[in-house]
Amino acid sequence: MSLFDKLKKAGSHSDLNKGLENTKRGFFDKLARAVAGKSRIDEDILDELEQVLISSDVGLDTTVKIIDRLAERVARDKYLNTDELAILLKDEISKILLENNTVDLDAFVTGSQKPYVILIVGVNGVGKTTSIGKLAYQFTSQGKKVMIAAGDTFRAAAEDQLKIWSERVGCTFFTKGMGTDPSAVAFEATQKAISDGVDVLLIDTAGRLHTKINLMNELGKIERSIQKSMSGAPHEVLQVLDATTGQNAIEQCRQFSDVTKVTGLILTKLDGSAKGGVVFGISDQFKIPIKYIGLGERIDQLQTFNRTDFINAFFSK
Numbered sequence: 001m002s003l004f005d006k007l008k009k010a011g012s013h014s015d016l017n018k019g020l021e022n023t024k025r026g027f028f029d030k031l032a033r034a035v036a037g038k039s040r041i042d043e044d045i046l047d048e049l050e051q052v053l054i055s056s057d058v059g060l061d062t063t064v065k066i067i068d069r070l071a072e073r074v075a076r077d078k079y080l081n082t083d084e085l086a087i088l089l090k091d092e093i094s095k096i097l098l099e100n101n102t103v104d105l106d107a108f109v110t111g112s113q114k115p116y117v118i119l120i121v122g123v124n125g126v127g128k129t130t131s132i133g134k135l136a137y138q139f140t141s142q143g144k145k146v147m148i149a150a151g152d153t154f155r156a157a158a159e160d161q162l163k164i165w166s167e168r169v170g171c172t173f174f175t176k177g178m179g180t181d182p183s184a185v186a187f188e189a190t191q192k193a194i195s196d197g198v199d200v201l202l203i204d205t206a207g208r209l210h211t212k213i214n215l216m217n218e219l220g221k222i223e224r225s226i227q228k229s230m231s232g233a234p235h236e237v238l239q240v241l242d243a244t245t246g247q248n249a250i251e252q253c254r255q256f257s258d259v260t261k262v263t264g265l266i267l268t269k270l271d272g273s274a275k276g277g278v279v280f281g282i283s284d285q286f287k288i289p290i291k292y293i294g295l296g297e298r299i300d301q302l303q304t305f306n307r308t309d310f311i312n313a314f315f316s317k
Contacts, residue, residue: 013313015271015301015303016295016303016310019270019293019295019301020270020276020310020314022272022276023270026056027277028086030051030052031049034051035048038082039081039082040082041070042074043071045082046067046070049070049085053066056276057247057275057281058278058280058281059247059250059280059281059282059284059285061281062096062285063281065096065284066089069092070089073088086315090311093280093311094307094311096280097280097283098307100283100288108138108291108304110199110200113232114199115190115193115198115200115201115230116199116235116236117190117201117230117235117236118200118203118235118237119203119205119223119226119234119236119238120132120135120203120205120240121205121208121219121240121256121262122207122240122252123207124207125207125242126207126245126252127242128207128240129161129162129204130165130268130294131268131294131302132148132165133165133166133168133169133299134294134300134301135202135302136148136166136169136171136202137169137299137300138302139199144200145172145197145198145199145200146171146200147172147173147192147196147198148174149174149185149186149201149202149203150162150173150174150175150176150185151185151189151203151205151206152182152205152207153177153180153181153182154179158206159175159178162204163175169299174189182206182218183218183221183222183224184225185203186222186225186226186229187228189203190229190233191229194229194230203222205219216255216256216258216259219256219259220259220260223260236263237262237263237264238262238265238266239253239256239264239265239266240268241265241267241268241282243267243268243270243272243275243294244272244273246275246278250278250281250282253282253285253286254286262288263288263289264288264289264291264292265282265288265291265292266292266293266294267282268294269294270294270295271296289305290305291304292304293310
């Protein structure tokens with residue numbers, strides 16, 4: 001690893017530790033109160049821990065899974081002390097992330113397909129436009145030729161913001177103007193990317209409310225248009241979720257997964273959230289890998305999600 005890479009990774013770890021401060025503070029304050037005055041892990045401690053996990057937005061189903069596993073370990077060793085609770089919890093959460101395809105990543109690896117087509121979905125306000133810009137920055141920094149396609153043809157601000165991002169990172173911008181059929185944008189952008197020798201094509205979509213069935217179904221139409229333009233595409237469907245919304249993010253993930261095959265998640269605004277526990281619940285419930293987390297406003301603060309780094313940062317003192 002070069003000196004530059006070492007410095008970059010050190011900076012990433014610093015951002016991660018700082019970004020998780022709010023979540024860690026709330027979680028470990030609750031955990032400390034749960035074990036106060038207790039020396040052994042018993043049923044009462046596990047009941048308290050269950051409430052801590054639920055209130056940290058881990059989600060009921062995932063919380064029950066964690067508690068059941070901890071109960072089995074406590075039953076095998078009735079003399080586990082409360083000092084070991086965080087260690088046991090860290091181990092079980094790490095296993096859950098691994099079981100659900102979220103692994104250690106240092107960089108997002110595109111396949112051999114060219115262009116590698118990435119469809120970006122998510123509701124309004126989750127940070128979708130900013131995430132697209134930051135993804136474009138990451139790929140151009142790797143020396144890839146990148147194109148951003150403005151598939152949200154209903155909101156003028158979305159197109160304007162993406163154009164600014166494309167100029168900022170130095171990549172190609174594709175638009176057919178406001179009011180155009182988003183499926184036509186997706187089809188023609190893919191064709192243009194093929195003819196221009198683009199390495200990565202990022203296609204934006206409108207920030208659909210997950211409760212509006214007709215708009216959600218349009219995602220399927222967009223995906224089919226991309227497939228007609230290039231067999232096997234899109235190669236990734238990344239859903240952007242806002243960490244500050246907690247359990248609502250889980251519901252959004254469920255609704256989008258019903259209409260398109262989401263292949264990866266981008267969890268934004270983690271630095272401003274005390275609800276970072278939602279990372280564990282989302283990974284567990286949907287078996288969808290977490291690919292990126294947003295830890296700040298800087299252009300380089302969209303990090304690839306590294307399971308080991310995240311767990312270590314979460315449980316560090």
